Amino acid sequence: MPYRVFEEYNIEVTEDIQQKYKSVITDLGEDVEREGLLKTPERAAKAMQFLTSGYDQDASEVLKSAMFAEDYQDMVIIKDIELYSLCEHHMLPFFGKAHIAYIPNGHIVGLSKIPRIVDIFARRLQVQERLTHDILECIHQTLKPKGVAVVIEASHMCMMMRGVQKQNSSTTTSGFRGQFEKVETRSEFLHLISSDLH
Ligand SMILES: Nc1nc2c(ncn2[C@@H]2O[C@H](COP(=O)(O)OP(=O)(O)OP(=O)(O)O)[C@@H](O)[C@H]2O)c(=O)[nH]1
Numbered sequence: 482m483p484y485r486v487f488e489e490y491n492i493e494v495t496e497d498i499q500q501k502y503k504s505v506i507t508d509l510g511e512d513v514e515r516e517g518l519l520k521t522p523e524r525a526a527k528a529m530q531f532l533t534s535g536y537d538q539d540a541s542e543v544l545k546s547a548m549f550a551e552d553y554q555d556m557v558i559i560k561d562i563e564l565y566s567l568c569e570h571h572m573l574p575f576f577g578k579a580h581i582a583y584i585p586n587g588h589i590v591g592l593s594k595i596p597r598i599v600d601i602f603a604r605r606l607q608v609q610e611r612l613t614h615d616i617l618e619c620i621h622q623t624l625k626p627k628g629v630a631v632v633i634e635a636s637h638m639c640m641m642m643r644g645v646q647k648q649n650s651s652t653t654t655s656g657f658r659g660q661f662e663k664v665e666t667r668s669e670f671l672h673l674i675s676s677d678l679h
């Protein structure tokens with residue numbers, strides 16, 4: 482199955498992570514036996530499994546499950562795809578939007594599959610650069626389009642809540658393959674996703 486519905490957690494893994502969270506909460510000086518925290522280790526164990534559930538999913542299979550032969554030659558853009566990931570340095574969230582385009586080469590892909598693969602790569606311990614690259618390469622290698630472009634704009638909680646504590650900075654990463662390596666095609670894409678269209 483290319484993606485799983487996240488309702489059934491592995492009992493043993495949940496129990497194991499839960500015990501570790503109990504120690505962490507205790508080490509932080511809290512009382513794991515107080516009412517408000519009684520179920521917290523289990524909830525946190527489940528939340529972390531969900532937020533890293535992308536490891537168990539095959540993004541390429543997801544794309545392959547909805548590729549259709551079609552003679553459409555122009556740019557397809559899916560923009561403002563919201564994403565939530567975890568930075569691998571602090572395991573704190575980074576979140577923002579992905580804008581993705583491709584130029585078909587005999588096949589189009591079911592539109593929903595693009596946000597699905599964004600989630601699959603985002604639900605892992607990531608850096609924004611690798612997330613951008615993972616999405617780009619998956620589409621490039623699986624759909625084999627004439628071109629693919631990925632832009633991600635994101636804010637990192639590790640830079641907002643702690644560390645340098647910058648609330649308003651955001652980071653943009655991008656990757657281009659095939660026809661998007663040409664300035665005119667890339668410019669058209671960047672123009673079409675630019676904020677004045679929102
Ligand atoms: N390039 C990149 N860096 C990231 C990303 N997420 C977090 N970081 C950075 O990873 C770096 C880790 O640096 P360290 O010096 O080891 O960690 P630190 O002492 O917690 O650093 P500060 O955040 O500066 O306090 C920090 O500069 C973070 O801002 C990301 O997606 N991409």
Ligand SMILES: [Zn+2]
Binds near residue numbers: 571572573640
């Ligand atoms: Zn971080």
